[in-house]
Amino acid sequence: MEILYALILVIFGLMSVLTRKENIKNIDAEHLKNKFYIPFYKMAANIFRHCYKKEEKSVFGWSIKKTRQKLKILKPLIPEDTLIYNYYVEKTGMILLILFIGTLMSLSMSTLEKNKTDQAGTGENYIQRNAYGAGSKIVTYMADIAGILSKKMEIQVNEQKYSKEQVESLVSKFIDNLEELILGENKNLSSVHSKLNLEEQILDYPFELQWESSDIEILKTDGTVTKLPPGSEGKLVKITCYISFENSQWIHSFYVKIIPGNYSSAEYLEEQLILNTKMIEADTQEDAGFYLPQEIEGTAISWKEVTKDHGINLFVAALAVCFLAGFLKEKELEKMIKTREEQMMTDYPDFVNKLSLYLMAGMSVRSAWRKITMDYQKSCKNRFQHPVLEELMLSCRELDSGITECEVYNRFGNRNNMQKYRKLGALLSQNLRKGSRDILQKLEDETKEVFEDRKRNARKQGEEASTKLLFPMMIMLAAVMIMIMAPAFLTL
Secondary structure (H helix, E strand, C coil), X not given: XXXXXXXXXXXXXXXXXXXXXXXXXXXCCHXXXXXXXXXXXXXXXXXXXXXXXXXXXXXXXXXXXXXXXXXXXXXXXXXHHHHHHHHHHHHHHHHHHHHHHHHHHHHHHHHXXXXXXXXXXXXXXXXXXXXXXXXXXXXXXXXXXXXXXXXXXXXXXXXXXXXXXXCCCCCCCCCCCHHHHCCCCCCCCCCECCCCCCCCCCCCCCXXXXXXXXXXXXXXXXXXXXXXXXXXXXXXXXXXXXXXXXXXXXXXXXXXXXXXXXXXXXXXXXXXXXHHHHHHHHHCCCCCEEECCCEECCEECEEEEXXXXXXXXXXXXXXXXXXXXXXXXHHHHXXXXXXXXXXXXXXXXXXXXXXXXXXXXXXXXXXXXXXXXXXXHHXXXXXXXXXXXXXXXXXXXXXXXXXXXXXXXXXHHHHHCCHHHHHHHHHHHHHHHHCCCCHHHHHHHHHHHHXXXXXXXXXXXXXXXXXXXXXXXXXXXXXXXXXXXXXXXXXX
């Protein structure tokens, strides 16, 4: 995995060099104040420039119709292409930054874990035990037997103990046909090459069995057969079975012949490697550590500890965060749209009221529109605090560009995609097309209705606030009750 991480970082480096002259002056992101972010936004700008298809209205092959509409609603005075460019460059730059940091951390963690050793300077074939009471541990090593065999092993290392206790229970079952029951995959006891069934109990018999082998290196008490070198002669091993039932005990002894099986020299070396490692670990439990075998059957062994690569987990997490960042960016856009709509509805009563007053004073709709726009510009230091000002300014620009008043008011209502504004735009447009004597009365009724809506919303918000305060008040009540009752219980 280190190669993959390094390759990704090299790609980042190449992209940074190739995009160093990319122009990102149009980006208004606050992150550009920090020079560390600039290379990632330049990469993002270059990627956007190659992936954005203006004719198809798509980025990276995905349609951006909905996003484009949201951005246009949010900032109507800014050109559409600029909005899309800023949004996707900022979003892609943030994702690239997260991916770069995640990959860098993954590479660092993988490198540290690869170089980490638990040998305390005593050699790679030495394993340090845990101190007394610290419990056992499992370490992973890669054994290389002179190129003949490469074996990855998980070795259980018990904790260091004060005294040696090694008791093996030799359990199985004895009856008249016991020799046939323990054969396993072997044809007979004169040609044993695979594991024997030396179990604690045999089905249908209530005996507790204990086994003993005359040559434990060749035949273990659990029936495991050590592989003999290919071509060697067989060996006789005496098996003694202790059969216990309640307070009685019987002993039965018999011989089996262990013969070489059909396996290669590498399989034999693997068997010997596992056997010798377990024996060394068992014989040195009172020591602080032990050395792994350095040779098997005269063949040298080299050891190297295998550490877990947690870097891949971090890399996957970084990818997940990249997707999450993109998702949260979309949610942030939706939240901004919702906040803008709420502010538009907050500004609506004042806007309609001013429009009604100016019309009652004898001004035309066009003049009243411009007058309201000038009033908002004087009172608002930041037009983003009152999005209705942006809409009014855009409408004034449309009027100056020669678009008819009727079309401008219709666009004003439809652009905001809110029922109140659409209704107002339709009312003003109808007044220009057909004429309406009761336009002032309708605006006055609209003003009254809007103020009533504001009162209802205020009451609703108050009720929601009181509901949210209910749980904290219950916690405070519980705390007060504990403070009052605790002294009484303590004096009992």
